[in-house]
Amino acid sequence: MSLNTAHIKQPIHLVTKLLTHTRNIVITTHVNPDGDAIGSACAMLLALRHQRKNVTVINVSQTPKNLRFLPGAQDIQQYESAKHDDVIKKADMILCLDFNTPKRINEMEHIIRASEATKVMIDHHTQPEDFYSAAIHDVDATSTGELIYKLLATSYPEAINSGVAANLYAAMMTDSGNFRFPRVSSETHTIIADLLQRGADPVSIYEQIFNTSSMPRMLMLGEALASMTLHHNGKLCVMTLTHDMFQRTGCSEDDTEGFVHNTLSIEGVVCGLLIVEKPDEVKCSFRSKGNIPANLMAGAFGGGGHVNAAGARIKGASLEELRAKAIKAAGAHLH
Numbered sequence: 519m520s521l522n523t524a525h526i527k528q529p530i531h532l533v534t535k536l537l538t539h540t541r542n543i544v545i546t547t548h549v550n551p552d553g554d555a556i557g558s559a560c561a562m563l564l565a566l567r568h569q570r571k572n573v574t575v576i577n578v579s580q581t582p583k584n585l586r587f588l589p590g591a592q593d594i595q596q597y598e599s600a601k602h603d604d605v606i607k608k609a610d611m612i613l614c615l616d617f618n619t620p621k622r623i624n625e626m627e628h629i630i631r632a633s634e635a636t637k638v639m640i641d642h643h644t645q646p647e648d649f650y651s652a653a654i655h656d657v658d659a660t661s662t663g664e665l666i667y668k669l670l671a672t673s674y675p676e677a678i679n680s681g682v683a684a685n686l687y688a689a690m691m692t693d694s695g696n697f698r699f700p701r702v703s704s705e706t707h708t709i710i711a712d713l714l715q716r717g718a719d720p721v722s723i724y725e726q727i728f729n730t731s732s733m734p735r736m737l738m739l740g741e742a743l744a745s746m747t748l749h750h751n752g753k754l755c756v757m758t759l760t761h762d763m764f765q766r767t768g769c770s771e772d773d774t775e776g777f778v779h780n781t782l783s784i785e786g787v788v789c790g791l792l793i794v795e796k797p798d799e800v801k802c803s804f805r806s807k808g809n810i811p812a813n814l815m816a817g818a819f820g821g822g823g824h825v826n827a828a829g830a831r832i833k834g835a836s837l838e839e840l841r842a843k844a845i846k847a848a849g850a851h852l853h
């Protein structure tokens with residue numbers, strides 16, 4: 519199998535070279551980690567352990583329940599300054615996975631910025647901040663997991679055992695909307711074929727990630743669907759999750775992962791907006807089809823992301839006020 523690595527060939531060789539001279543490695547990923555974040559972190563953990571490296575995964579957030587079955591996930595530690603600052607200081611390398619600015623790691627931001635370790639970023643989000651020593655970065659990749667696959671397949675193919683394959687499969691599946699988002703290509707499926715051959719089990723991975731909803735999540739989904747409204751001649755669909763709805767259903771915000779995709783499933787809708795009311799802020803998530811720039815819509819509120827998926831968090835705004843502004847901001851790109 520030949521992989522399209524032309525544009526990331528140099529970075530892959532550089533990262534491999536840096537890894538050769540590295541022993542103590544800290545891996546971290548973004549706040550509220552998703553399947554790509556946890557799958558990528560665990561895949562690198564297992565593969566680098568296979569290379570006899572001393573590896574610690576330290577995240578700011580807990581691992582979501584439905585991802586804890588992934589091989590290696592039980593070894594992820596949740597950041598505590600007193601316990602981990604020393605480990606981070608002693609690391610030769612910090613691997614930053616699935617984020618491109620230390621602002622995405624909240625309380626860990628300052629210690630990572632201050633660290634003198636070699637910082638390696640592997641990521642597929644737009645507009646990276648220049649905080650790293652080396653990076654494998656490709657905004658056309660389905661996922662960070664795909665970039666890690668290319669790194670491992672190029673430099674450590676023997677390290678891709680069934681555990682690593684399961685993690686990379688989970689990362690690529692979740693970040694590509696189960697292989698249906700625009701960046702999915704024949705190469706995506708070629709990689710997936712190799713991961714299956716190496717032991718990833720698609721039935722069990724899907725089952726454990728997606729068919730494990732709680733009753734509060736299902737009740738919340740019902741309220742979320744009922745909240746949907748159409749705007750701008752049916753091109754924009756807005757879903758709103760209020761504080762009251764969370765109280766009534768007992769659902770947590772983590773448990774609403776993926777709800778926003780429902781906005782795009784209505785005929786004629788090309789842009790979706792999810793508004794979430796939180797105790798101290800309001801969150802807007804934009805989703806879009808084709809070239810409609812969700813990132814520019816979120817950018818109007820100081821946020822960012824990809825062309826088809828982006829978000830922003832706004833403090834001190836009322837839900838109603840922000841909802842009206844976000845609908846207007848989306849409208850500017852929906853002619």
Ligand SMILES: [Mn+2]
Pocket residue numbers: 554555616642661662693
């Ligand atoms: Mn990702």
